[in-house]
Amino acid sequence: MATGGSSIYKGSDLIHDYNCSKCEENDLNTEAQHFCPQCEHYLCDKCVNLHNGYHNKHTVYGRGDIQKWAGFSMDRCDQHGNKLEIRCDDHQELCCSVCVALSHRLCSSISHLPDLARGILDTAEFKQLPTAVDQIRSRLDELKNARMKDQASLKVTYKNIIAEIKALRNEINKVLDKLEKKTLKELDSLMEDLENSIEDDMKTCAHMSNQLKSMMEKLQQVSDKHKETSSYIGFRICQAKLGEAKTTILEIQKRLTKRISFISNVSVLPFLRNLNILGNVDSIFSMPITDSDHVYKAQSSSCYSVRIGKDKHKCHIVGICELPSGQVVIADQNNSRVKLLNNLYQVTDHCDLPDFLYGMCLIASNNIAVTVADSCLSGNRHEIHFLSVIRGKLQVVRKFCTNQEWASVAHHQGQLYVASRNALDQYTMDGQLVKNIYECIPRDIYTSICAVNADGKIIYVTVSFKHELITFDKGGQVLSTLKDPELKGPCGLCVSPSGYVFVCGKESHTVLQVDREGRKKLATVARQTDNLKTPVSVCFIEQTSCLIVGNHLSDNITIVRLC
Numbered sequence: 001m002a003t004g005g006s007s008i009y010k011g012s013d014l015i016h017d018y019n020c021s022k023c024e025e026n027d028l029n030t031e032a033q034h035f036c037p038q039c040e041h042y043l044c045d046k047c048v049n050l051h052n053g054y055h056n057k058h059t060v061y062g063r064g065d066i067q068k069w070a071g072f073s074m075d076r077c078d079q080h081g082n083k084l085e086i087r088c089d090d091h092q093e094l095c096c097s098v099c100v101a102l103s104h105r106l107c108s109s110i111s112h113l114p115d116l117a118r119g120i121l122d123t124a125e126f127k128q129l130p131t132a133v134d135q136i137r138s139r140l141d142e143l144k145n146a147r148m149k150d151q152a153s154l155k156v157t158y159k160n161i162i163a164e165i166k167a168l169r170n171e172i173n174k175v176l177d178k179l180e181k182k183t184l185k186e187l188d189s190l191m192e193d194l195e196n197s198i199e200d201d202m203k204t205c206a207h208m209s210n211q212l213k214s215m216m217e218k219l220q221q222v223s224d225k226h227k228e229t230s231s232y233i234g235f236r237i238c239q240a241k242l243g244e245a246k247t248t249i250l251e252i253q254k255r256l257t258k259r260i261s262f263i264s265n266v267s268v269l270p271f272l273r274n275l276n277i278l279g280n281v282d283s284i285f286s287m288p289i290t291d292s293d294h295v296y297k298a299q300s301s302s303c304y305s306v307r308i309g310k311d312k313h314k315c316h317i318v319g320i321c322e323l324p325s326g327q328v329v330i331a332d333q334n335n336s337r338v339k340l341l342n343n344l345y346q347v348t349d350h351c352d353l354p355d356f357l358y359g360m361c362l363i364a365s366n367n368i369a370v371t372v373a374d375s376c377l378s379g380n381r382h383e384i385h386f387l388s389v390i391r392g393k394l395q396v397v398r399k400f401c402t403n404q405e406w407a408s409v410a411h412h413q414g415q416l417y418v419a420s421r422n423a424l425d426q427y428t429m430d431g432q433l434v435k436n437i438y439e440c441i442p443r444d445i446y447t448s449i450c451a452v453n454a455d456g457k458i459i460y461v462t463v464s465f466k467h468e469l470i471t472f473d474k475g476g477q478v479l480s481t482l483k484d485p486e487l488k489g490p491c492g493l494c495v496s497p498s499g500y501v502f503v504c505g506k507e508s509h510t511v512l513q514v515d516r517e518g519r520k521k522l523a524t525v526a527r528q529t530d531n532l533k534t535p536v537s538v539c540f541i542e543q544t545s546c547l548i549v550g551n552h553l554s555d556n557i558t559i560v561r562l563c
Contacts, residue, residue, distance in 0.1 A: 117232030317550025319360025320539035359408035400431030471518030
């Protein structure tokens, strides 16, 4: 590694952990030995002397305080401290020169950040970012307050149980002293565990909220100076942090809240000398913060056209996904086209694919997977295409081919679940078959749509010609089979992050809400009177409590507002 005093041209292959910011401006590659947080500059031994002459009140950290270097600059690599210059399109990562040299040499496509950042300050996504951050911070605060109430309730219950223990203790003689101590010891231990769990959730919410606030303050500083590249970097980092915050919120919300209970032993006196403790101290589950079995009903509905001038055929929307930004992506089978909708459900961009589309799912952040096959399922094309939304534009990133006959795709933690005409299979993101989860014999031809719940333990599959919704565990064991008079020709299917399950009855012109186990219908939330006509796809937007429904051979999507 070069010393702090040696400078060579930037084109050299010599790699430093941190490069001198001022030398970089002169196309020199010099290792930094100092860092100024006020200037957000890394400095070599020569440049630090010039810096100190101009800024003698700035605090400069040397190599001895290198742990204080990272995290000050938005446009610096967290791992190496170098200036972020490109984005690896294959991995959707922001990279410095060291990142490229160490991890992305073999990647096929990169983009320069100044090109990507051009015009970012004027995009709707960037302008909506402060609102999105505020909304997530508000949700984090609400969740923190809810956990504070749980903590207070837990303490009240704790005190009540102690009082109950004391009252019972007063009814018996001194032989219970030893038993009382043992009971209280178990209670205190359980109380500590539950309080620690709640405290961890509260700290997580507060920490993430503070991170978002700090990010937005820095982003506002650079955007006020019209630094497009830094603003774009900050925008991408904030988007990633928003996705992390949403995931954290959903993880805390879906977690069952534990309570404590005390059940006194009514036979304590007759059997006193044979007992070990006064009663059973244990935690009990209460409903989570978000109850996924909450029953919805339709309040109003409206239709929005998703047809564009290039469409040659009637639209047939077979897949709908919501992006973290609030934008919606739809898969138009008949026109072999993926379309991007804004918050007003207007088509703002589209991407053409080589053949019929059969299913779509959200992978992560702004990435989606789409199944593509010949119009005749027995044809030769069976592919999954991966698309990304980059600066408001849909782009195909990659694809893989298989011999399967696709109908639908779902994703969970890097695994793809694909429902074909008669089977349910699990694949890696690279297209490697992991296992066959389920297969129907004989090979009846039917439409099957699959969806996976948030923890990946339950998989739902529709069987249209049998008018069934089948629920599996991840090992392929059938957990339940649902039939209902209002579920004819089940087709569209969605599971929201909080566990709400909705399924379309194509032939019954309905959308049903189903319990998370897939055992029973909770409600028929939408019907033909709500502008449904042979619905084939559905997506539930939790933030607005809206269903987005795609109808068979229709240029309109239906928005059903629920209450």
